[in-house]
Amino acid sequence: MNLVERVQSILLKPKATWPVIDAEPADPASLYRNYVMILALIPAVASFIGLSLIGVGAFGISFRVPIISGLAHMVVGYVLSLVMVFVLALIIDAMAPTFEGTRSQIGALKLSAYASTAAFVGGVFSLLPSLSIIGALAALYGIYLLYTGLPVLMRCPPDKAVPYTAVVVVCAIVGGCIIGWVLALLTPSPMRLGAASPAAAVAALQQLVAANA
Incomplete structure (x- = not known):
């Protein structure tokens, strides 16, 4: 499997x-x-560069996360992203009978992994924290990827795909909130104090959505 071709195909022609x-x-x-561990590096590394090397700025004030804190943020965020893909796969698999689908652990993992593509690729916008909202919007495309993949990989009826998708997305949001809270613990207090600024809010939204849409 060619990684670049697979990313292009799942984003451009998912059906x-x-x-x-x-x-x-x-x-x-x-x-x-071959897939998840490579793509998950994009938001992790981009976030480190954006927060620690480029910095967050708003209203004439700029701030850079210290390198050590930035590295810890990157590593923990990367690991939690990998865990989140697996946890969502467990949820997708467990919920399949509820929506008249067929349980399949590997099918659920494929779905979770490939539906996360938009969030991972969109993470590149974290290079510039002020553009993180674009990455967050790109990550929302993962909802459509999930919706189109459920009937195929989990064999649910097409009319059940919408509620099935909604339940999985809610679980993803909860998981994203948990990941965001953990990462916030690693962020220096000046960033937490700056959470009210647009740039900081955008960075938090990116971390939440990229955890898996």
């Missing part, structure tokens, strides 16, 4: 790509090694 993904042999190790 045609999901059946291909469904037919591919895969296991958790290969999915993580």
